[in-house]
Amino acid sequence: MQPSATPYEERLTAPLSWWLISFLVGLSMALIMLPFGTLALLGGLVGGTAVAAVAASSYGAIRIRVVNGSLIAGEAKIPVTALGEAEVLDREEARAWRTHKADTRAFLLLRAYIPTALRVEVVDPADPTPYLYLSTREPERLAEALRAAKAACAA
Known part of the structure; x- marks a missing residue:
C-alpha cells in the first residue's frame, strides 16, 4: 500500500x-x-x-488525518478502501445530518463550532456503521485527500 x-x-x-x-x-x-x-x-x-x-x-485537540491509506479521525482509524463516496456538507446540510437525518449507527466526529462537514459512506459489509460525519473547516480538501488516497491504494 x-x-x-x-x-x-x-x-x-x-x-x-x-x-x-x-x-x-x-x-x-x-x-x-x-x-x-x-x-x-x-x-x-x-x-x-x-x-x-x-x-x-x-x-480542541481532535485531529483528522489521511495518512498511509487510512483516515484517522479522533480515535477512529479506517482504511480508505472501506470508504465510499464523500459528500461535502454546507452549513444547512451539516445541521440536517447531525439532527433529523442522523443515523444512530453513524460515527460522528462533531464539533458544534465548525459549521461545515464531510459525510463519507462506509462500504465495508462487515462494518455496521453506515457513514462517517466529520466536522471539518476544509471539507473539499479532505474529500480530495480521500479520493487521492483511494487512487494510491488502487494503484
Missing part, C-alpha cells in the same frame, strides 16, 4: 471565544476567592484560567 498522494491533517481547535471564556472562568474564581485575601485571589485567577484553558485545549 502506497502512502496517500495528498496528505491531509487538520486539528479541530476551539474558537478564540472559548479562550476568552477560559479567562472569564478564572476571573470568576478570583472573585470567589476575594474574601480569602490577595494570594487566594491570584490563585483563583491562575488556577481557574488554567483549568478552563486545559478543558478548551483538550476538546
Whole structure:
C-alpha cells in the first residue's frame, strides 16, 4: 500500500471565544476567592484560567488525518478502501445530518463550532456503521485527500 498522494491533517481547535471564556472562568474564581485575601485571589485567577484553558485545549485537540491509506479521525482509524463516496456538507446540510437525518449507527466526529462537514459512506459489509460525519473547516480538501488516497491504494 502506497502512502496517500495528498496528505491531509487538520486539528479541530476551539474558537478564540472559548479562550476568552477560559479567562472569564478564572476571573470568576478570583472573585470567589476575594474574601480569602490577595494570594487566594491570584490563585483563583491562575488556577481557574488554567483549568478552563486545559478543558478548551483538550476538546480542541481532535485531529483528522489521511495518512498511509487510512483516515484517522479522533480515535477512529479506517482504511480508505472501506470508504465510499464523500459528500461535502454546507452549513444547512451539516445541521440536517447531525439532527433529523442522523443515523444512530453513524460515527460522528462533531464539533458544534465548525459549521461545515464531510459525510463519507462506509462500504465495508462487515462494518455496521453506515457513514462517517466529520466536522471539518476544509471539507473539499479532505474529500480530495480521500479520493487521492483511494487512487494510491488502487494503484
